[in-house]
Amino acid sequence: MQHRVMGYDRATTMFSPDGRILQVEYAEKTIRLGSASIGLVCSDGIVIVADKRISDPLVLPKASIKIWEIDDHIIATAAGVLSDARVLLEHSQVVAQQHRVTYDQPIDTESVIKDVANIQQSATQYAGTRPFGIAVMMAGINRDKVKKLYVSDVTGNYLGYKASVIGENDEIIKGLLQKGYKESLNIEQGIKLAINIFKKVLGRSFDIERFEVAFIRIEEKKAKRIHGAALSKYIK
Amino acid sequence: MQHRVMGYDRATTMFSPDGRILQVEYAEKTIRLGSASIGLVCSDGIVIVADKRISDPLVLPKASIKIWEIDDHIIATAAGVLSDARVLLEHSQVVAQQHRVTYDQPIDTESVIKDVANIQQSATQYAGTRPFGIAVMMAGINRDKVKKLYVSDVTGNYLGYKASVIGENDEIIKGLLQKGYKESLNIEQGIKLAINIFKKVLGRSFDIERFEVAFIRIEEKKAKRIHGAALSKYIK
Amino acid sequence: MQHRVMGYDRATTMFSPDGRILQVEYAEKTIRLGSASIGLVCSDGIVIVADKRISDPLVLPKASIKIWEIDDHIIATAAGVLSDARVLLEHSQVVAQQHRVTYDQPIDTESVIKDVANIQQSATQYAGTRPFGIAVMMAGINRDKVKKLYVSDVTGNYLGYKASVIGENDEIIKGLLQKGYKESLNIEQGIKLAINIFKKVLGRSFDIERFEVAFIRIEEKKAKRIHGAALSKYIK
Amino acid sequence: MQHRVMGYDRATTMFSPDGRILQVEYAEKTIRLGSASIGLVCSDGIVIVADKRISDPLVLPKASIKIWEIDDHIIATAAGVLSDARVLLEHSQVVAQQHRVTYDQPIDTESVIKDVANIQQSATQYAGTRPFGIAVMMAGINRDKVKKLYVSDVTGNYLGYKASVIGENDEIIKGLLQKGYKESLNIEQGIKLAINIFKKVLGRSFDIERFEVAFIRIEEKKAKRIHGAALSKYIK
Amino acid sequence: MQHRVMGYDRATTMFSPDGRILQVEYAEKTIRLGSASIGLVCSDGIVIVADKRISDPLVLPKASIKIWEIDDHIIATAAGVLSDARVLLEHSQVVAQQHRVTYDQPIDTESVIKDVANIQQSATQYAGTRPFGIAVMMAGINRDKVKKLYVSDVTGNYLGYKASVIGENDEIIKGLLQKGYKESLNIEQGIKLAINIFKKVLGRSFDIERFEVAFIRIEEKKAKRIHGAALSKYIK
Amino acid sequence: MQHRVMGYDRATTMFSPDGRILQVEYAEKTIRLGSASIGLVCSDGIVIVADKRISDPLVLPKASIKIWEIDDHIIATAAGVLSDARVLLEHSQVVAQQHRVTYDQPIDTESVIKDVANIQQSATQYAGTRPFGIAVMMAGINRDKVKKLYVSDVTGNYLGYKASVIGENDEIIKGLLQKGYKESLNIEQGIKLAINIFKKVLGRSFDIERFEVAFIRIEEKKAKRIHGAALSKYIK
């Protein structure tokens, strides 16, 4: 509380006396307020299962996407301020497209998440902006058929994962993933694992209509999507 | 109140300790203070019914429009600070015109709302401006004759809808829409539904002179308008 | 008062917690402190009757104009900070001139008021400036001989009118206009109506020397002016 | 006082709750602290009589001018912060010179005062500067031999006068001018009127050494100056 | 505490009354909160042993690197805000690459650390940014086969070392290094020394899985890495 | 004091409620804290006598100059923040040099002081800088052999003098100058007058070693200097 009274938490251009950047910590809270997404590296590809938390029957199901296709071989989602995510990931779509046009081959997944993370870092150090209030999850199949799953945080740090989660209840879900995840899971099994983790964690507010799944098979290199009710078969 | 005393609500470049962007929340209040508009995807086209809340007999009826024609095939309205809306939607008119000149074909409705939403997002993250105090509703008939209805909020998020509402009493109207709306409604029926929802919600302050309707039929791809008294026939 | 102590009213880049832009509301007070002008669309043209509120005998009557000629076919006035008005309307003169030079025909009245309103809107959203402390009234005869009368407010909103008023006592004058105005009035009758409304409203401080009238007849498309004493004949 | 505590008077980019721009009002106080100047339109030309308020015998009389020659046919003076005046009026000298070079004829007096007033207005609306702390008085003989006298204030408003005053005691002097001024006065008589008004108003602190006079005769179109003691003959 | 109340610690553009730059001191605390790295100049090359402090089994070991290869002959690590480090050291990679392309030979290690330190200094003097919250350690083999180890601090100062440490417990580790380090140690012995210093200092939280080693042999001029379990053999 | 509490004295972009620019007044205090200089227009040239207030025997006498040669025919000194003076007067040296190169003749003394004063004025009106904490004294022999002595103050005002003083005790010295100065004094006599005024005013702290004299004879148009002890002969 002392730091708040003193104003150390008003700008990203300031360290608090104990060496923290409080605006960044606040932005991290926003992320934990956002609905969660689970990403998995599976034996036959990569998959993201996202909770959209929207259940207005007048919303067009396909018009409210929470998983972006960055390019044919890369999908991404985010937790936190979704308009921040949209702007940043649409920028990534352009970056991927420019790479394809310039080099005549698909961009590496890490190049895209690194570019996203650099923009995130910049917004935590320079004046005139607030941090992006998002964690970004990005999964792709690289040219050498290697599967990749990355998560970047508010600070602009990113790590590679076998399986991970962003958004609300991330600590609980991480625990369940560590128990349930095996590298041998295929995409079908991965979706099932993720959906049932959500069912367990969300409890009574779990509603399969709120979910969106996207995956890319190694051989296809083309994102496929499953929305709402079509996901019912994965519920245990 | 604590957050106000501490000043977390003075700029969009700041997160509050609980991860909120308060300036954005305040701008959302402005929108709810604005008069409402209802948009509907109908079987034969799209329609917007807007409450202008103006009843000065010395105002020229046709000079006070609240529904903008972005292009022949797209109409839009807004709730909140109407001058913000005018500036932003006149920008959209230019964007649509440039697209037509460059590609020799009409712009996609989503491209226009996305551009609007990007500008809205930007005003919630960077210093030197306040958020646009508006929610934008945009409806159009795309080249493939697909009907589209989008709503963007202050943060720069947008979603596709079958039917939606922006402005005062939005929660009540949304409930009435969910009950009354069917995809099989034609434009005539849609106008009737919207006008009578307004009549119910506004009660004694309902005045058909305050309303403006614009719609585009799939086959015509040209906005038509009905003002004030001419709308009387739709009142039940 | 609470909002003042908290500082929500110090900049146009801020919404108050109840969604208002207080700097804009303060600027509106300036306008109501300014002397009033009445504009009328008449059967044979348009007319503006302006109270200059200056009665220094050493001031050259013709040197203190409050009604600007934007172009041969458009006149304008303003209420509030007159130096703000002068700068903005001299800008409009240039805009009109450039249009004439570029397209070899007179500019549309609405194009000019829209340009003025856009500049006004911009000053209510971006940092580094205060809002223009003026309401602008603009009247013109378009190429198709259609008569137009527009009023823009501080926020950058504008509406078309048959008759309107800006400045002090605007609500009272508006009431009198609604009673006295008919579309069949000619310019002579319009001036008479406006002068006598001023006489009634200003009471003992009414002084015909303070007034300035400008009008454009449809057929002439050239502003004419009547100053001070020459207006005496219109007093009932 | 309330407004001061609340800080509404700290910048020109802010309106006070009652619609005033307090920084501009403060700047107006500076002007009233400055020594006064009287300007007169006479039958045979125009004249400015300025109180320099300097009586240091080591100052070179001709080196401390308070009346600037903008061009052969225009003279100007100011009240308030004299360095602000010098910078602005030297800018006017350049403007006049550029006009002469470009169009091969002398600039209109009103064009110069309008340019000055525009710069003054700008400094009352945009951040990063304070208002110019000056009122400017400008007198000239235009190409058509018409005599002009203008005064611009802090806000960037200007008016044409037959006779006027800027600086300390302006209200009292204005009263005396209204009594003593006639359009039939020639320059000699005008100087006499002004000097004796100063004598009356300044009382014991009146000192003819402090005064500077400049005038332009219609036929000569060339400013002439009278300094200090040479003015004694005009004292009644 | 006095300085905090007075606000001397809010920006790098301010000295405190006792001549300190407090924001820089706070940033130094961040560094001491970061996990430590030890760098050693050995008889046959240079080596960096870094504690990554990550033990999530779902993180890909090779995807979370804490030691960057600036070029074939230079490696670097950092303590503190790792996203700051990543951005700065990826910039160094570009600098090194440009040098190679321009001069057709590898860049000098000191040129790279000097460039890093210059950017760090700049962020402690100019407004609009916070200091980089990192200490950087850089080790390289120059063209003349000379081994170099540099450490730069928050202020942008850098020094050359035989052996050094950055991050948590730096004072204790520095003491152990002074006792254990000899210039005759080869890389194998150096890794052993560093690992066992970490084991001693971290105590029960020591976990070999958290460590990453990179080294460059004089003759090879190519960085090699050892991750996690493969490091077990070095534990005494 | 009231104004200080209210903060009217924190920036040059603000007028106080009584129309003063307090930052400028504070800068004027700096000047009165600076050691004084006396300038004189003599029958055979111009002279400046400056108190350097330095008496460190390890300082090279000729290396600590307080009188700058702007060009062969112009010398200048300043009171207040000497580094501000150095930067501004070295700028004047460049201006004089450019004039000589462009027009092939020496620059007018007033052109130089006007340029200096313009820069000083600018620093009292625009944000992002403080006023220059100096008064500048400039003396020169123009092409027509006319002798000139100017003094500019913090606000950017300048006046021409026969004799003047800047710096500490300026009021007292001005009184002594008015008594002792005659236009018929030659340079030798002028130096004597100035030195003995300093002796009288400084009393026990008078030390001839602290003084520096520079003068230009009309016929020579080349500054000559006398330092410290060589000035003893002028003491009465």
Add this chain to the structure above:
Amino acid sequence: MQHRVMGYDRATTMFSPDGRILQVEYAEKTIRLGSASIGLVCSDGIVIVADKRISDPLVLPKASIKIWEIDDHIIATAAGVLSDARVLLEHSQVVAQQHRVTYDQPIDTESVIKDVANIQQSATQYAGTRPFGIAVMMAGINRDKVKKLYVSDVTGNYLGYKASVIGENDEIIKGLLQKGYKESLNIEQGIKLAINIFKKVLGRSFDIERFEVAFIRIEEKKAKRIHGAALSKYIK
């Protein structure tokens, strides 16, 4: 203290009511916290003796320099924030190099210190930066074999000296220098004088390992250095 509460000491763009620039005074404290350096003009060249205050045995002695070679004929050191010094003096190296390339001869020592001092002055007047927290000492042999020693302070003032000191205990050391320095000392004797002054002043914390000496002989025009233990022979 009053000034601190009022905030006059927060920026270099502000004068305090008594005409001081407090940020500059605070920066001067930083300099006095820095370890000292002594510079001497000797009969056969110039010499700088610097206390590095570093005694970490793991630091490479030659890698921690405190005396920079600006060019073959100029050396420099600084007291205060050493990273500020490094950045500024590396800039000087470039300036000297550019001069050599452009004019094919070595740069004058005063040109370099003047450039340094100009940058220092600028940082005390304009917003967006803090003052450089350093005093700079620069010694060189000019083309005409003249020996020069300059010291610039925080404000951007510089003076020429026969002998001087910057950093902690500067007043005491200055006294000892005035007693011990003679122009006839040669470099060997000068080093001896400086080292023994340090021994006296530092007392028990004196450690010859902390010292670094650089000198340039008139005939050689090439800086030579002596580090640590090699300096023992100069201790009395």
